[in-house]
Amino acid sequence: MANLIAGNAVIGQSGGPTAVINQSLVGVVEGLREHGAGEGGTIRKILGMRHGVRGLIEDQLIDLSAMETERLERIARTPSAALGSTRDKPDAAYCERIFEACRRHDIRYFFYIGGNDSSDTCRIVNELSRQAGYELRCFHVPKTVDNDLVGSDHTPGWPSAARFVAKACMADFMDNISLPGIKINVIMGRHAGFLTAASALARRTDRARSTDGPQLIYLPEVPFDLEQFVHDVATVFDEKGRCHVAVSEGIQDKDGNAIGAMLIQGEVDAHGNVQLSGSGALGDQLAGLLKAKLTPEGGKPPRVRADTFGYIQRCFPDQSEIDMREARGVGRFAARLAVSGDLDGSVAIVRTSTPGPGEAYASEYRRIELSDVAAKTRHMPEEFIDGTNDVTRAFIDYARPLVGDLPQFERL
């Protein structure tokens, strides 16, 4: 074991909560305990920031050092951020305050669980501590339902959200067969389409999208054209008398304008910010458009419905087993790095098996540089995208093992 500076450790959670972010919190605590944290050890106290770095700079800290294992286990299995989260994106001055708070509380180990903004916070705080000659070990622990962190095969939080999306789309597709019509499901992911793409897992593996839905999947990575959209839906609807569609909340046109913001501009200006999650506006506008365009002359409009999956998709308590294990694992791994001589870093999940049928899933953790993750966004790679409205077999092989067992449905 490396020479460790004695002091306290602090852990924070940032950004949108997930169904497994508390696994990572508990993983860090466990990892620190395994390496001698506690009364009289090198790592003295294990502190939690209330609502992320906002709580740290305001001295709102909670002592997790003595928390019993059973309670930690229950917290690990609880969705949402148990410490509280924040949307603050610290700039240099804010990071200075974070660093000062670390000094004030004798913190030598800093763990921040979050997305690419959180890794950037770690990076800046780490630089400040180096400049000041104050040894502060800064580790980013990855989390995001968007799966948009670079350097990882996938990110904790996404498999569980993908599981919810797959199960919801499976069942909703059956509902759509029972009472036919056009059904749009709007799915989270402002810049990356991974979560919307998970709707394809609702199809039986051996079937084409002609028999199983969703028949159309629209990702933010592929320029969205309203006329083409109407044409795509009309084609499926004409053939089948129904159509099941998955749409990312982040779809944008060829010039990068968000379709949601364009369609709901009028209403949004009246009430405040452009906001995609926590609103059904995009789905309702697309449904209205389809009704208007697909009503036969003198005839009745088709039955068109839109659901927006909303916050449930990131917090529903039906976590993927692999996701729970890995979310815990990245936290424990970060703690291990910190007490083994590394001064900073993030953790990547590396898949060690080849995606494909019959292949047992395996992965391992690796340290990567904070600057490799910080403030970067990963998008769906080309090999996962099929044309303008579908995903490929390669994506399904990639995603399938991560979400765990799905129910088996039967049709007449």
Place this chain on the structure above:
Amino acid sequence: MANLIAGNAVIGQSGGPTAVINQSLVGVVEGLREHGAGEGGTIRKILGMRHGVRGLIEDQLIDLSAMETERLERIARTPSAALGSTRDKPDAAYCERIFEACRRHDIRYFFYIGGNDSSDTCRIVNELSRQAGYELRCFHVPKTVDNDLVGSDHTPGWPSAARFVAKACMADFMDNISLPGIKINVIMGRHAGFLTAASALARRTDRARSTDGPQLIYLPEVPFDLEQFVHDVATVFDEKGRCHVAVSEGIQDKDGNAIGAMLIQGEVDAHGNVQLSGSGALGDQLAGLLKAKLTPEGGKPPRVRADTFGYIQRCFPDQSEIDMREARGVGRFAARLAVSGDLDGSVAIVRTSTPGPGEAYASEYRRIELSDVAAKTRHMPEEFIDGTNDVTRAFIDYARPLVGDLPQFERL
């Protein structure tokens, strides 16, 4: 066993699908088989209507007689209506066509799984057959996520939907604690508040709504007042810096006007019918109202989000065990009545235990008259409603055993 007229049996599914309506379909098939259906028996063929009575009058029938048990079991566990459903509400002339189709196909046993409209169809078809002196045994098998059938303790379909609502609200409340703000969840139930009321199961049993959400629950049975709503939310928000709200899609003002239709009138007129499910409009309008009213002068609007649970709540594949068992049971019981001499009827679920902590849940099935169920709507009884924005302990004791085990969450 009574003297049975030889002939075919037909089964149909009607109205909105549920997560357990296929259990009832399989229950009827099982019940008929147990009593001698099949080749050479009194009940010759077991037929399924494609998309309810619409399929029957159009001779779209499927022969279920020889279907293997394993496949039936898989169908039973699949959400949605496996035979297909319909929204048709037959009038007298339509029922005449149904009766004619029964004669044409030598049908002597008629089972219709659905809500109060379906029991009314059974009632009319049964009268027509009596008038014609054609022995046709007509049975209604109860189903609805709204829980609004009279004569029953509860209705198959509702416990599973209530389970989804409870779990979604549990997790979403934790999300709301993590990233505070005002969160509105819009829940199904146009005339009856039972499903919205199930959001109260998200609270820990031993805690008041001051510690656990949702803090406010709005039912269609209680006149909704927009000013009072804003005041209620502001009071909780001022105290806690957050507020978690469950709203029925069917809320109406003191004169019985639907709030959803009133708020979204402009948009709805442009596209067609007033439509509550499959749209986020009510939630978005309520959220917009709160933002506008609760923005401090010269300040930032509060964070307000609205999710509409949508069709997922009636089909999510995480059924309540009791609901699966009872949905199967009411189907089997209806078949048993039909082959035991009864000419018509519906099936009620009667609770045989007293609701309350520590009481093991028990129920039994009873035959009731079609006219006792037909075209009537049950509402939340007064003893389940607490003031203008909550449910009582009696409701929670009533609902809790039906939804099955809920996850245990832990907080810091």
